[in-house]
Amino acid sequence: MYRFASDYQEGCHPRILKALTQTNLEQTVGYGCDPYCDTARDLIRAAAKAPDADVHFLMGGTQANATVVSALLRPHQGVLCAETGHIAVHESGAIEATGHKVITLPSADGKLTAKQVEDFINDHYADANHEHTVQPGMVYISHPTENGTLYTRRELYDLSRICRAYHVPLYMDGARLAYALTAGGNDLTLEEIAAKVDVLCIGGTKCGALFGEAVMILKKGLKSDFRYLLKQRGGMLAKGRLLGLQFLTLFTDGLYTEIAEKANRQADKIRDALKKSEFPLLYQGNSNQIFTVVTDDILAVWNESFAFDVWGKTDKYHTVIRICTSWATDDEAVKELIDAIKNAGA
Numbered sequence: 001m002y003r004f005a006s007d008y009q010e011g012c013h014p015r016i017l018k019a020l021t022q023t024n025l026e027q028t029v030g031y032g033c034d035p036y037c038d039t040a041r042d043l044i045r046a047a048a049k050a051p052d053a054d055v056h057f058l059m060g061g062t063q064a065n066a067t068v069v070s071a072l073l074r075p076h077q078g079v080l081c082a083e084t085g086h087i088a089v090h091e092s093g094a095i096e097a098t099g100h101k102v103i104t105l106p107s108a109d110g111k112l113t114a115k116q117v118e119d120f121i122n123d124h125y126a127d128a129n130h131e132h133t134v135q136p137g138m139v140y141i142s143h144p145t146e147n148g149t150l151y152t153r154r155e156l157y158d159l160s161r162i163c164r165a166y167h168v169p170l171y172m173d174g175a176r177l178a179y180a181l182t183a184g185g186n187d188l189t190l191e192e193i194a195a196k197v198d199v200l201c202i203g204g205t206k207c208g209a210l211f212g213e214a215v216m217i218l219k220k221g222l223k224s225d226f227r228y229l230l231k232q233r234g235g236m237l238a239k240g241r242l243l244g245l246q247f248l249t250l251f252t253d254g255l256y257t258e259i260a261e262k263a264n265r266q267a268d269k270i271r272d273a274l275k276k277s278e279f280p281l282l283y284q285g286n287s288n289q290i291f292t293v294v295t296d297d298i299l300a301v302w303n304e305s306f307a308f309d310v311w312g313k314t315d316k317y318h319t320v321i322r323i324c325t326s327w328a329t330d331d332e333a334v335k336e337l338i339d340a341i342k343n344a345g346a
Helices: 014-022 035-048 061-072 114-126 153-165 177-181 190-196 226-232 241-250 255-276 296-302 331-345
Strands: 054-058 077-082 102-105 135-142 170-174 199-203 213-217 289-295 309-315 318-324
Touching (some): 035 213, 061 170, 170 190, 289 296, 296 331
Parallel strands (some): 135 170
């Protein structure tokens, strides 16, 4: 069975496992105050050219999103995101459980536009009864999006400009950020992202780590007391060095982007095969996620050898699947899938 359902089905990159094993019996202070976490923070700040950023390590993406949102919003505020945004569709109401509403806006490709955000904020305050509705208090985006699409430099800059004009924090969920930074057609660097968002989550779980996400708080006014919330919401890992050591490894010698480049190259091969066999691609993205439509008969055959993430039905006889590569996807798996695609399209 070849698994293309997600990019976190393997354990971790061998260099991380080696680092964890070699330091296993070392004794350090806890809660992220150890030398490994400190070094990892410095490496992340240097990579983003954001020397004044606060960097916090958390176990997982949902925990990171819920903690960040609860830290940025006042009780009467909600978070704007695309209707397909991860916090709206794939986190079991984690944000709502913090007491905040996820305010969704329509999106055909998973992205929000600056005009959408500006229009919604203006419409909110233009309503004479706005104090009876949830106030838009922050904007959530992800790069790549839930649909595998990428924000362009212009799109991010425009969003940032609107958010800063209206004093609304902009938060980017980068659970798959490594794959976005190395995707064909991407024109954003980590430095540019850090300069335009107020909080950034740098994903580890989906990008080669055993587990863990790094939250960068870039705006000075948002930094205060975050560790209190981190502790309150169960995000302050006692053995924090396990997180720091993984990010230290990922951000040493370019490993973070190196392994993502491989995943994107593997995805490109599969994407090309789908195009040649005339399988429709739902979204124009070049990272490690591919969304295509197949007949249920073809899917039944493929399911004998491959595992995919089922995204939904387009009609009674067709299903949307997500094909996802990872840093560990090998050539044999890609070849077998490409052969299956060719045979189905013949």
